[in-house]
Amino acid sequence: MTNTNNNTTQNKIAKLVIFTIYVLLTSNLFAQGKDTSLTDLNSTRNNFNRSINMCPGGIIFGIYSANFEYLFTKSHGLVARFDYESVSESFSGEKIDANSYAIILNYRYHFSGNLESVF
Numbered sequence: 001m002t003n004t005n006n007n008t009t010q011n012k013i014a015k016l017v018i019f020t021i022y023v024l025l026t027s028n029l030f031a032q033g034k035d036t037s038l039t040d041l042n043s044t045r046n047n048f049n050r051s052i053n054m055c056p057g058g059i060i061f062g063i064y065s066a067n068f069e070y071l072f073t074k075s076h077g078l079v080a081r082f083d084y085e086s087v088s089e090s091f092s093g094e095k096i097d098a099n100s101y102a103i104i105l106n107y108r109y110h111f112s113g114n115l116e117s118v119f
Contacts, residue, residue, distance in 0.1 A: 011086060011099065018064040018084055022054055051115050062086040074113040079106040 049072075055065040064084045071077040083102040108119040 014084065014099075015064075015086065019059075021066070022056070022059070022064070048115055069108065069115070071110070071115060075110045077108040077110060077115075077119070079108055080104070081106065 049070060051067070051069040053067040053069070055063070058065055062085060065081065067079055067081045069077050069079045081102075081104040083104070084099070085102075086099040110117040110119045112118070
């Protein structure tokens with residue numbers, strides 16, 4: 001009985017940590033040096049070579065996912081994806097307690113040569 005309580009407590013803590021990270025990372029953040037003028041902000045957007053993304057739609061189904069992409073040239077990028085999946089009893093209707101973790105490395109080719117392109 002205590003093992004089940006520990007698992008549910010761990011699941012709640014994991015969900016809280018992932019939700020907190022989700023809330024902190026879903027806003028748009030831009031950092032620039034002191035010498036950047038306001039006219040340069042729009043022109044430097046194509047020069048970004050790092051990206052952090054979340055999948056907000058998966059949270060409804062108990063899937064928490066985050067991507068980090070680094071463009072090492074204008075069109076070639078490496079992506080690290082971190083996933084956590086928790087199948088709850090209320091979603092499936094069965095008495096199961098299943099969860100999984102995944103770390104995935106991907107390669108992306110961006111056709112127009114920046115992060116805001118089709119890959």
